[in-house]
Amino acid sequence: MTEEKGKTTRRDFFKGAAIGAMGGTLAMMGLYSYAPWRKAHFPKVERKLADIGACKNIKVTNISETSWFENAHLMGDIKGAGGLLVNQYDYNWPPFGDGAGLGKGSYQKGIDKIKHLLPDRLEEAWEITEKLSVHPENAGGYACLIELEELNGKKHKYLLDSGWSYKWTDECFQREGIDKMLQNREIEALFISHEHFDHFWGLPVTMKYDPTITLYIPDGFYPEGLQYIKDSGHKGKVIKVKAGLNPVIPGMASFVFAIPIICRVYGEQSMYFNIKDKGLVSVTGCCHQSIIQFAETAYREIKYENDNLYGVYGGLHISPFEDWDPKYDDLVISLGKYGFEKIGCNHCTGILCAKKFISAGYPVVEGTAQNRSKDKAYLGNGDKIGFGIGV
Numbered sequence: 001m002t003e004e005k006g007k008t009t010r011r012d013f014f015k016g017a018a019i020g021a022m023g024g025t026l027a028m029m030g031l032y033s034y035a036p037w038r039k040a041h042f043p044k045v046e047r048k049l050a051d052i053g054a055c056k057n058i059k060v061t062n063i064s065e066t067s068w069f070e071n072a073h074l075m076g077d078i079k080g081a082g083g084l085l086v087n088q089y090d091y092n093w094p095p096f097g098d099g100a101g102l103g104k105g106s107y108q109k110g111i112d113k114i115k116h117l118l119p120d121r122l123e124e125a126w127e128i129t130e131k132l133s134v135h136p137e138n139a140g141g142y143a144c145l146i147e148l149e150e151l152n153g154k155k156h157k158y159l160l161d162s163g164w165s166y167k168w169t170d171e172c173f174q175r176e177g178i179d180k181m182l183q184n185r186e187i188e189a190l191f192i193s194h195e196h197f198d199h200f201w202g203l204p205v206t207m208k209y210d211p212t213i214t215l216y217i218p219d220g221f222y223p224e225g226l227q228y229i230k231d232s233g234h235k236g237k238v239i240k241v242k243a244g245l246n247p248v249i250p251g252m253a254s255f256v257f258a259i260p261i262i263c264r265v266y267g268e269q270s271m272y273f274n275i276k277d278k279g280l281v282s283v284t285g286c287c288h289q290s291i292i293q294f295a296e297t298a299y300r301e302i303k304y305e306n307d308n309l310y311g312v313y314g315g316l317h318i319s320p321f322e323d324w325d326p327k328y329d330d331l332v333i334s335l336g337k338y339g340f341e342k343i344g345c346n347h348c349t350g351i352l353c354a355k356k357f358i359s360a361g362y363p364v365v366e367g368t369a370q371n372r373s374k375d376k377a378y379l380g381n382g383d384k385i386g387f388g389i390g391v
Contacts (some may be wrong), residue, residue: 049303054276055251056149057388060283060313062379064163064172065346066140066372067198071321073138077102078263088197088263089224095125095166095201097133107224111231119207119233122166129166139165141202142285142315142347145178145187149389150250151276157181159190160271161285163202170205175371176382182209189214191254193285194261194268195225204232212236218256219243220267241269245301251275255297257289270294270314272302275388279308279341286348287317291331295338311342311387313379319350332356344385345378354378 068074078084081091081103089096089107096110113132114125130136141163148156159178163169173179181187190206190213193199206213211233217225219240229238243258256269271283280298287294295309318331332353335343344365345354354377357364365385366376373380 045300047299048301050245050247050301051303052245052247052253052272052274053250054151054274054305055249055388056151056153056276057386058149058273058275058281058283059147059384059386059389060344061145061147061176062346062367062381062383062385063143063145063176063178064141064169064381065315065379066168066381067142067164067315067347068138068140069372070138073135075321077134084262086263088195088265091263092132092134093197094129094133094136094139094164095204097129097131097136099132102134107228111228115231118231119204119211122170122204122208125204126166136165139168139201140198141165141169141172142199143169143172143178143202144283144314145176145181146271146283148249148252148273156249156252157187159187159206160283161193161199162190162206164198164200166202166205169202170208172371172381173205173209179209182206182213185210185212187213189216191216191269191271192218193270194218194288195221195265196261196263196286199285200225201228203228203234207233214239216241216254216269218267218269220258222264222266243267253302255301257293257297259289261288272298273387274302274304275310277305278388279306279310280304281311281313281387282309284312284314284316286315291316291318292334295335309338309340311344312340313344313385313387314346315348316345316353317348318353320348322350322352324350324352328353329356332360336360336362342385342387346380347378349378351375351377 090105092102092105096105096107098105098109114128117125143161143163146158146160212235214237216239219242241256243256245253245255247253251274253272254269256267258267260266268288273281275281282294318328342363367378367380367383369376369380371381379385
């Protein structure tokens with residue numbers, strides 16, 4: 001894609017050559033894979049160039065990137081419960097613990113024990129679920145605040161995701177002032193990226209402060225997830241976003257990728273922002289669709305300033321469990337070919353991957369490793385990043 005945009009550089013070319021330099025046929029394969037002439041074998045991409053308008057800038061506050069605190073506990077639970085294809089509501093994780101043990105849970109049995117406490121008495125609900133769930137101390141969650149300024153100066157605030165642990169998510173909301181923003185109805189909508197535990201199960205925390213908030217969810221939620229929205233105390237509008245591009249306000253759109261995801265989840269909603277005079281910014285929760293498909297979709301579907309992929313923020317889902325595989329190096333190399341001017345990554349990108357981005361010379365905005373985030377190589381809890389604005 002990048003070659004068609006005229007952005008291939010000598011650096012891109014020599015990276016391919018360097019990787020191919022291991023010898024013999026592999027050398028030629030590596031050289032060819034990253035060289036400009038390979039595009040002759042690709043079908044021409046038909047660009048739809050949908051006009052989503054433009055905005056002045058956006059700022060993203062990382063409320064919580066710590067989806068879980070220990071990889072070993074999470075992966076041990078998943079393996080012990082039967083693997084990645086098991087329904088996430090059966091794991092017996094909080095808040096749906098029913099005391100039956102690992103892999104023997106159910107949404108209904110779990111929610112029945114705390115439903116009467118939601119959304120206002122979250123501390124009591126969490127105390128109950130801690131005693132009945134598997135590894136409740138490992139639950140964290142992902143959530144970020146997106147602040148957008150239109151070209152006319154009008155400002156908007158949106159949430160992307162609502163964490164997992166009631167206790168941790170509420171603590172993070174209070175730390176970043178999200179609780180007050182919600183109470184004051186400053187935040188216009190909550191976008192749920194996907195149904196996974198670490199992005200969605202903390203929903204009652206948002207409801208505690210604004211049960212009337214408009215909720216955007218990707219079409220494809222299972223019955224448990226749809227019921228949980230009601231059981232969480234939500235009284236506002238629920239918009240089920242169909243697969244494809246969905247404009248929201250000038251310069252902002254979501255895109256729902258209709259894909260199956262581990263733990264019996266379907267569909268991921270990611271965000272695109274067209275920044276005036278800068279280019280397109282992509283914001284994602286987990287990017288299960290892959291960063292390559294994320295970038296290629298933007299190129300194929302959207303018209304944006306200067307035809308420039310300006311920035312990306314979020315979990316890029318390359319090595320979330322630090323289980324590095326050599327094939328991931330191709331993703332690291334490929335990311336550089338898109339010419340992003342600012343990269344902010346977090347939780348499921350993986351620490352090792354973030355460090356590889358930095359070693360490759362990519363324009364990564366590093367964090368502070370504060371509030372229980374583990375490394376400065378990515379944006380941690382409470383860190384901020386701006387696009388079209390100095391943050």
